[in-house]
Amino acid sequence: MSIEAVTETKWFKKSxxxxxxxxxxxxxxxxxxxxxxxxxxxxDLISLSAGLDLSGLFERRKRKETRFTATVxxxxxxxxxxxxxxxxxxxxxxxxxxxxxGLGKGRTTVMVxxxxxxxxxxxAEVKVVEGEEEExxxxxxxxxxxxxxxxxxxxSDVSVKVESDLA
Amino acid sequence: xxxxxxxxxxxxxxxxxxxxxASETAFSVSEVEALFELFKSISSSVVDDGLINKEEFQLxxxxxxxxxxIFANRIFDMFDVKRKGVIDFxxxxxxxxxxxxxxxxxxxxxxxxxxxxxxxxxxxxxQEVKQMLIALLCESEMKLADETIEIILDKTxxxxxxxxxxxxxxxxxxxFVNKNPSLLKIMTLPYLRDITTTFPSFVFNSEVxxxxx
Numbered sequence: 001m002s003i004e005a006v007t008e009t010k011w012f013k014k015s016x017x018x019x020x021x022x023x024x025x026x027x028x029x030x031x032x033x034x035x036x037x038x039x040x041x042x043x044d045l046i047s048l049s050a051g052l053d054l055s056g057l058f059e060r061r062k063r064k065e066t067r068f069t070a071t072v073x074x075x076x077x078x079x080x081x082x083x084x085x086x087x088x089x090x091x092x093x094x095x096x097x098x099x100x101x102g103l104g105k106g107r108t109t110v111m112v113x114x115x116x117x118x119x120x121x122x123x124a125e126v127k128v129v130e131g132e133e134e135e136x137x138x139x140x141x142x143x144x145x146x147x148x149x150x151x152x153x154x155x156s157d158v159s160v161k162v163e164s165d166l167a
Numbered sequence: 168x169x170x171x172x173x174x175x176x177x178x179x180x181x182x183x184x185x186x187x188x189a190s191e192t193a194f195s196v197s198e199v200e201a202l203f204e205l206f207k208s209i210s211s212s213v214v215d216d217g218l219i220n221k222e223e224f225q226l227x228x229x230x231x232x233x234x235x236x237i238f239a240n241r242i243f244d245m246f247d248v249k250r251k252g253v254i255d256f257x258x259x260x261x262x263x264x265x266x267x268x269x270x271x272x273x274x275x276x277x278x279x280x281x282x283x284x285x286x287x288x289x290x291x292x293x294q295e296v297k298q299m300l301i302a303l304l305c306e307s308e309m310k311l312a313d314e315t316i317e318i319i320l321d322k323t324x325x326x327x328x329x330x331x332x333x334x335x336x337x338x339x340x341x342x343f344v345n346k347n348p349s350l351l352k353i354m355t356l357p358y359l360r361d362i363t364t365t366f367p368s369f370v371f372n373s374e375v376x377x378x379x380x
Contacts, residue, residue, distance in 0.1 A: 031352055041323040042300045043283070047353050049303050050229065051238030052282075054266060058205070058358040058365060062230035067307055118315050123307075155308040 032125050033100030033113030040117065064140045065127030067155040068147070070114060074099045077114035077124045077150060084146040103143070108135045110143060123155075179203070181217055183257035192264040197363050199260055204366040206259050218253040219246075237302050241282055266356040275354040280340045290334040293324060 035044055046052075056062075070077050078094070078101050085092045085103040090110075093102040100113040108131030114124040126147065128136055179185060185199040194202065209227040210219045219227075224243050226232045246254045246262040254262075264270060265278050283291045283299065297320055304311055311319075327335045327343040335343070344350050358365065 031349065034349060040319065041326060041347065042296050042319050043323065043347070043350050045319070046238075046283075046296075046299045046303050047350055049236065049238045049306060051236035051240075051242065051306075052353045054228070054242070054353075054356055055358060056228040056230070057209070058356070058362075067309075069309070117309070118311065118319070121309075121311070123309060 030095055030098045030100045030111065030113055032115050032123070033095065033098035035115040035117070037116045037118060045117070061133065063128040063131070064136060065125065066144070067123060067125045069152040069155070070122040070124050070150050071152045072122065072150050074114035074116050074122050074124075077122065078112065080147070080150050081112040081126075084143060088142060088146070102129075105139055106135050107132050108139050110139070182255070183260075188257060188260045192260060193267040193269045194260065194264065194359075194362075198359075201363045201366040202260055202263065203256065205362075206256050218255055219259065220253050224254065236306065237285075237299070238282075241285060245278070245282060263356070263359065266354055267359045268355050268357060270355075272351070275351050276341050276344050277337075279344065279351065279354060280337055290336055291340065292334045293320060296320060296323060 031044075031048060050056075072080065078099055081101045081103065082092050082094070084090075085101070089105065091102075091104040093104065095101065098113065099115060100111060103110045103112065109129050110126060110131075111129045112124065112126050114122055116122045126144065128140065131139070182203070185196055185203065188194070189196040189199045192199075206219070207217075209223055210217055212226050213223045213232070214220060221240070221243055222232050224246075225234055225236075225239060228239055229236070243254070246258055248258045248261065249255075265274050280291070281287075283295070285295050285299070286292075297316070300316060300319065303309075304316075324331075324333070324335075326346075327339055329339050329342070
């Protein structure tokens with residue numbers, strides 16, 4: 001088989017595509033940001049569990065994510081995220097119909113969402129939804145430090161640094 | 168060249184036939200082959216035996232072996248269709264099928280009902296929901312006053328438990344989910360649509376005639 005013929009095969013073309021999955025950011029999970037405190041049910045909360053998010057099966061490493069209880073309203077969190085993004089030179093994308101915002105820089109996208117679970121309790125989530133390991137670390141630290149101002153308490157840091165044996 | 172069929176047979180020996188699995192699910196044969204790549208990776212991570220045990224499942228999901236989670240445990244039990252304590256390739260594909268974007272709403276609703284009916288009584292009882300809610304709050308270190316928890320439960324059962332018998336039956340659940348479709352978001356994995364790109368299979372499909380060695 002000639003080289004030209006090989007390059008024409010479906011197999012070869014497929015192998016050229018990046019194997020790193022690029023989720024459509026618009027499809028990203030924004031469950032938190034879509035909750036409304038007046039209509040929240042126990043199941044809305046239960047379905048936030050990491051144990052019910054099977055997307056982890058398809059990802060080769062744990063992406064950075066964390067939650068915190070905020071000192072401001074849900075709108076306040078999104079506003080702050082926008083300010084931080086603009087200050088640090090991120091592309092800002094406000095999601096429609098959800099208290100959520102996407103921040104992009106390089107090949108990394110970070111999603112910030114917030115919800116007032118019950119009166120007075122605002123929970124926010126910051127997570128990397130797309131990105132490369134090398135960029136992720138530095139972008140994450142520069143962003144997280146900026147949020148401190150509106151954090152009442154950090155929830156347990158969900159991300160785990162892993163010596164990937166699944167690579 | 169004749170090596171195609173024996174290569175496929177070798178690759179999948181001991182596991183269910185991908186063509187059969189494709190015919191019974193929303194996946195194409197190449198998608199089943201791609202799932203096999205993922206399955207191989209997960210099932211060999213702790214014990215290389217061609218089966219996914221609880222620890223390997225946790226590792227794949229959380230990238231951490233020791234992270235216990237009642238919901239992940241429940242999902243594992245549901246994937247472990249034959250109740251053997253391990254998930255084989257057939258179980259894996261058939262279970263993931265429900266999460267396919269094209270799987271029926273009915274199947275997804277049925278799965279969530281069985282998922283939340285933790286003690287398998289055929290009903291989702293208030294006590295069960297309370298347990299699950301508390302587990303979630305613990306997991307995410309969110310603190311809610313006991314009173315608030317009760318208020319949330321009251322509201323949930325007001326909405327879902329139409330005949331007010333303290334438990335949610337299959338029909339009530341179905342109606343409830345249809346009114347709150349976001350509850351099914353966990354039941355669809357967009358990743359499954361692009362599975363052959365994420366996990367390129369090295370089992371050549373029939374479109375490749377021969378590769379010069």
